[in-house]
Amino acid sequence: MSVLRQAGRIAWKDLRIELRSKEIVLTMVFFAALLCVIYSFAFPRDVKAIRGAAPGMLWVALAFTGTIALGRAFDRERENDTMRALLLAPVPRLSVFLGKALAMSALILAVAVVAVPLLALWLNAPLLDFPAELAIVVVLGVIGISLVGSVFAATLLKVRSRDVLLPVILYPLLVPLFVAGTKTTAALVAEVPNLDIAWYWIRFLGVYDAAFLVLSLWTFESLVIE
Amino acid sequence: MTKPASDVPEARLVEGGKLGGDAPDDKARASKGAPVKGSPLGLVLPIMTIVAGIVVAAAAWWVFVKAPVQYGYTADGRLNGSSLFFTQKIFYFHVGHAFMLFAAVGVAGIASAIFLKTRNPKWDDIAAAAVDEAVMFGAAVLVTGSLWAKAAWDVWWNWEPRLTMSLLLWLILVGYALVRKFAGPSADRVAAGMAIFGMVGVPFIYKMVGEDSHPPSGANGVVMNLGTEYKTAFGLSALAFLLWFLVLTIMRVQSTRAEREVRELRERGLDLGVLS
Amino acid sequence: MGRGLSRVEIKKVAKRYGSERALAGVTLELRAGSMCALLGHNGAGKTTLLGLLSTLVRPNSGTIAYQADGKAIEGDAVRREIGMLAHASLCYAELSAVENLELFAGLYDITGANIGALLDQVGLEERARNRPSRTYSRGMLQRLALARALLTKPSLLLLDEPFTGLDRGGAMSLGAQLGDLKASGAIVVVVTHDLEAIADRTDHIAILRRGSLVFEERGEAYTYEQLKSIYHQHAN
Numbered sequence: 149m150s151v152l153r154q155a156g157r158i159a160w161k162d163l164r165i166e167l168r169s170k171e172i173v174l175t176m177v178f179f180a181a182l183l184c185v186i187y188s189f190a191f192p193r194d195v196k197a198i199r200g201a202a203p204g205m206l207w208v209a210l211a212f213t214g215t216i217a218l219g220r221a222f223d224r225e226r227e228n229d230t231m232r233a234l235l236l237a238p239v240p241r242l243s244v245f246l247g248k249a250l251a252m253s254a255l256i257l258a259v260a261v262v263a264v265p266l267l268a269l270w271l272n273a274p275l276l277d278f279p280a281e282l283a284i285v286v287v288l289g290v291i292g293i294s295l296v297g298s299v300f301a302a303t304l305l306k307v308r309s310r311d312v313l314l315p316v317i318l319y320p321l322l323v324p325l326f327v328a329g330t331k332t333t334a335a336l337v338a339e340v341p342n343l344d345i346a347w348y349w350i351r352f353l354g355v356y357d358a359a360f361l362v363l364s365l366w367t368f369e370s371l372v373i374e
Numbered sequence: 375m376t377k378p379a380s381d382v383p384e385a386r387l388v389e390g391g392k393l394g395g396d397a398p399d400d401k402a403r404a405s406k407g408a409p410v411k412g413s414p415l416g417l418v419l420p421i422m423t424i425v426a427g428i429v430v431a432a433a434a435w436w437v438f439v440k441a442p443v444q445y446g447y448t449a450d451g452r453l454n455g456s457s458l459f460f461t462q463k464i465f466y467f468h469v470g471h472a473f474m475l476f477a478a479v480g481v482a483g484i485a486s487a488i489f490l491k492t493r494n495p496k497w498d499d500i501a502a503a504a505v506d507e508a509v510m511f512g513a514a515v516l517v518t519g520s521l522w523a524k525a526a527w528d529v530w531w532n533w534e535p536r537l538t539m540s541l542l543l544w545l546i547l548v549g550y551a552l553v554r555k556f557a558g559p560s561a562d563r564v565a566a567g568m569a570i571f572g573m574v575g576v577p578f579i580y581k582m583v584g585e586d587s588h589p590p591s592g593a594n595g596v597v598m599n600l601g602t603e604y605k606t607a608f609g610l611s612a613l614a615f616l617l618w619f620l621v622l623t624i625m626r627v628q629s630t631r632a633e634r635e636v637r638e639l640r641e642r643g644l645d646l647g648v649l650s
Numbered sequence: 651m652g653r654g655l656s657r658v659e660i661k662k663v664a665k666r667y668g669s670e671r672a673l674a675g676v677t678l679e680l681r682a683g684s685m686c687a688l689l690g691h692n693g694a695g696k697t698t699l700l701g702l703l704s705t706l707v708r709p710n711s712g713t714i715a716y717q718a719d720g721k722a723i724e725g726d727a728v729r730r731e732i733g734m735l736a737h738a739s740l741c742y743a744e745l746s747a748v749e750n751l752e753l754f755a756g757l758y759d760i761t762g763a764n765i766g767a768l769l770d771q772v773g774l775e776e777r778a779r780n781r782p783s784r785t786y787s788r789g790m791l792q793r794l795a796l797a798r799a800l801l802t803k804p805s806l807l808l809l810d811e812p813f814t815g816l817d818r819g820g821a822m823s824l825g826a827q828l829g830d831l832k833a834s835g836a837i838v839v840v841v842t843h844d845l846e847a848i849a850d851r852t853d854h855i856a857i858l859r860r861g862s863l864v865f866e867e868r869g870e871a872y873t874y875e876q877l878k879s880i881y882h883q884h885a886n
């Protein structure tokens with residue numbers, strides 16, 4: 149389908165540009181690592197406390213790095229006004245959205261791939277005990293952040309105060325996503341892991357992503373065209 | 375060949391310029407000398423205000439006179455005697471307010487969706503008014519909820535479902551208000567997006583806080599099972615605050631519309647050279 | 651290669667940004683094979699009108715109708731016919747000229763585009779073509795931007811201050827290219843303060859003031875003197 153093909157072209161363009169400089173991935177991975185270090189000083193070396201705190205720390209790290217990565221990636225479309233070029237092209241505006249969201253998911257996922265083992269290592273948290281379930285929930289979470297984030301980062305592209313408004317808008321909207329992610333991770337990391345609860349929240353997150361995917365596709369063009 | 379002169383019949387051009395077009399009914403009204411109408415609602419608002427007043431009075435009577443008193447217990451199980459009567463009754467106002475927050479997010483979301491499709495500013499006025507009112511009411515909810523929690527459970531805040539839900543809804547509304555204030559000229563469009571996404575997020579928030587309560591009570595976490603005596607007082611107070619919210623929102627929409635009309639009239643005056 | 655727009659009708663379009671009125675009921679008609687100079691002071695609404703024409707801005711009221719051979723076209727098909735040259739280059743800084751043009755050729759579904767010939771036409775030197783465009787000088791960026799606009803063979807070319815940053819020779823050369831495009835049947839709309847560069851080619855003048863269209867005229871080819879006097883007479 150040409151919508152997907154053009155989306156792929158746009159996503160590949162973003163990834164190609166990122167691969168050249170690797171600016172976002174490197175700075176975000178470093179940032180995530182710094183967050184992990186700060187967390188480990190903030191909490192006592194008590195295993196039980198860390199088990200309780202690790203899920204929250206992981207998702208806070210994803211929230212922060214995700215938001216900054218979104219800001220920086222869309223900043224690139226502001227240089228030379230290339231977002232205007234994309235919106236002017238005869239490609240469906242949905243392709244522009246899907247392409248950006250796809251590229252953002254890949255970028256944030258790349259950061260997560262490094263951040264999760266780092267957290268597991270430095271906090272001595274058993275994050276990797278259930279790798280499949282954790283991978284699924286992190287992927288779903290990153291997709292959600294990229295979907296909603298891309299809509300608003302694109303909307304805010306030419307708006308005053310966009311740097312601070314992006315988190316102001318994103319965080320309240322993403323609360324269900326973060327709660328679902330944290331609860332899944334907590335269920336996986338608990339002394340007595342509860343896979344039922346984990347899967348409940350994974351399904352919750354799946355429905356959330358589906359609902360917001362549809363909503364984003366529906367509203368993207370109206371929001372981005374002035 | 376220059377374009378023909380203005381098509382507003384009674385206006386005189388001071389300069390050789392061409393006027394912009396106007397909405398036809400405005401021109402017709404202006405040329406007839408009739409005042410520009412303020413609100414399409416006319417009689418509805420005063421009637422609604424009176425009804426709201428009556429419902430509030432009824433609710434207050436029911437809450438303070440008819441509904442039975444419920445005693446609160448401190449954390450270690452002792453009866454919390456002081457100021458018991460009023461702090462327990464806060465419950466009725468608190469939950470009514472929370473329903474109002476639901477309504478605000480719903481109204482803002484739907485009005486914003488219509489605004490994005492039609493780009494007619496009157497829908498944006500509705501969304502902005504609803505959110506402004508709800509932010510202030512919502513702040514009141516959270517403070518009173520906090521007081522109740524202190525009286526009933528001896529803590530200023532606990533993450534019980536209704537309170538959490540109110541807080542999350544309120545945060546969405548505050549975010550909207552901040553966006554409107556600081557996003558510059560396209561604030562209406564950006565805020566509309568947030569309202570729509572916020573509205574879609576509400577069912578997820580509801581489900582999420584329901585699962586969160588101790589002990590878990592599912593979706594019933596937010597709407598408790600109550601005895602009938604409580605239910606009437608509760609229903610009346612919820613209705614009372616919903617009505618008041620609507621009344622105040624409508625008033626605010628009217629005032630925004632009046633501002634807009636004054637501004638447009640001034641622009642036309644400047645165009646015509648009548649004003650300077 | 652599209653069928654080519656034959657006419658664009660702008661009817662009573664108005665646009666507000668919040669409480670600020672950018673355009674108030676502007677009506678204008680654009681025809682194929684003509685160059686329209688859209689003039690006025692800063693803040694008069696010229697950029698907004700171009701934004702509306704490019705479909706990137708939606709009007710609060712009024713319509714813009716695009717026609718090709720008498721039939722109305724809309725949506726993606728309209729954008730295929732539009733080319734834009736703005737102050738920004740609309741090209742990716744991290745990609746080279748060739749990569750940028752290949753990307754846009756793909757987005758516009760253009761196969762077999764001769765990118766080399768196009769870059770020759772706009773005068774972008776060989777050595778620079780495979781370097782990231784962030785290394786280009788302003789003049790080179792303008793050339794790349796022009797190549798990007800011409801790549802898709804647009805029948806409606808919108809230009810927002812395209813001559814700023816160019817030296818006299820560059821400006822006159824660009825003006826000549828625009829004249830050629832007009833001669834080949836395109837609709838060219840230029841927002842500019844550089845009346846010299848568009849002189850002797852412009853056949854349609856529209857002047858905006860505070861969001862309203864205060865003057866409009868069609869003629870053969872306005873000379874520089876004529877443009878200057880009309881502008882001073884009506885833009886103030």
